[in-house]
């Protein structure tokens with residue numbers, strides 16, 4: 001076995017503001033760490049300049065990346081920041097650590113760096129300048145998806161609390177995860193929870209972290225269902241979660257479809273909140289944040305799951321998200337939407353399959369089926385906003401997760417293609433995908449649909 005996976009569930013499931021984990025949460029974290037690095041070097045720059053390149057430049061306007069960078073430079077954390085204050089960031093720049101203004105965050109036009117090989121499709125260069133505008137310190141950061149960030153010259157993701165010890169149940173691949181669960185006669189979720197408990201310092205500590213994630217997911221659904229009106233950004237999209245939810249409860253609604261429809265309303269609620277800049281949980285990204293909570297909250301309510309069962313479901317889903325993060329990518333800018341909505345669908349399918357009684361083999365097969373039928377999915381948000389096709393695509397992910405769980409449960413627990421193989425294919429497909437289809441706003445629906453300018 002190669003190095004065991006040591007990514008924690010609470011690092012995968014990050015609580016933070018919308019609309020994007022790679023374009024909002026990641027840049028905010030990177031900018032804060034750049035400030036901390038300046039302070040650690042005893043520097044007090046006259047100004048700071050942050051250049052956004054690649055997808056951060058192409059769709060960062062619609063994703064509010066400039067606001068997020070300024071917030072990070074102010075020292076704000078994604079999981080504790082006031083989302084209303086973030087939307088009104090200019091009002092908070094007075095008296096900052098260094099003089100800050102919107103112009104300090106530059107969306108560099110593609111022509112300015114097109115001959116450059118970027119270390120990642122989401123790259124930001126941060127410079128501290130002296131009085132004469134000379135660079136006195138610089139760092140290049142990559143926002144690699146799901147809110148994770150690393151320095152360009154490092155393979156290590158930053159801000160994860162240091163190296164973790166080997167877990168009690170080590171695994172590196174999906175196959176090893178299934179083998180370990182079968183050998184230990186455990187469900188995948190229990191095995192992953194045992195690892196999390198070891199890293200958290202005890203069962204109570206791990207449970208508290210997952211309670212926080214679960215409450216943030218439920219609160220997001222509640223807020224989203226209570227909102228009406230249009231979403232910001234100029235597309236004119238109306239919020240639909242409340243109406244879809246009411247419809248799924250109507251007496252004349254097709255009873256066989258009602259629970260999927262209710263979960264789809266929950267997905268709309270989360271993704272509409274995300275589009276409006278509200279607080280969401282990266283599951284595994286912000287753009288795809290609706291699928292896992294929608295499926296799990298609906299099923300937890302209907303089957304009255306207890307606290308342990310909810311934690312187990314989060315753990316099972318999380319294990320498959322972490323496998324994808326480790327061996328492929330969660331970044332729409334790197335592999336297209338198959339890495340976001342595809343990953344979230346696989347996570348939800350795995351957790352649902354286990355809740356419905358699936359063996360470790362069934363669970364792995366559910367995740368594989370869900371990912372297989374998202375292969376090739378491009379990232380082409382209209383106007384660079386995480387709204388169309390993103391919100392509806394999450395609702396479709398809910399239905400696909402349900403189908404994948406059911407197909408796996410009735411297929412004997414072994415598919416022709418393994419989960420490990422399908423995520424290799426996903427990565428290769430993403431590598432082959434043209435740049436236009438990877439969160440640049442230059443291809444697919446983003447240019448095929450006539451969008452009114454605001």
Ligand code: SF4
Nearest residue numbers: 287332337340379390
């Ligand atoms: S199309 Fe998919 S990957 Fe792209 S922003 Fe929307 S949800 Fe994210």
